[in-house]
């Protein structure tokens with residue numbers, strides 16, 4: 001399942017979540033969220049996989065990306081299929 005690494009205080013993360021919901025995607029069914037606020041284990045995963053700390057961050061198998069617009073485009077194409 002697509003994993004979205006997010007921080008509650010990050011407006012770009014809220015943008016991704018809002019877009020996912022507008023697409024009719026359901027958390028827990030079409031995507032999972034992971035708390036990746038600074039200092040959390042989720043943040044460590046972001047750095048380990050992506051090389052930098054920035055959220056939102058998407059992981060789907062071997063695919064990973066940072067940019068919120070890219071993540072939204074990826075969800076449109078791939079999530080919930």
Ligand SMILES: N[C@@H](CCC(=O)N[C@@H](CS)C(=O)NCC(=O)O)C(=O)O
Nearest residue numbers: 010011012053054055056066067068
């Ligand atoms: N262009 C990026 C911006 C993302 C961004 O600036 N994220 C901030 C949090 S809102 C971040 O992770 N900054 C790095 C840090 O806090 O160290 C996007 O659209 O996803």
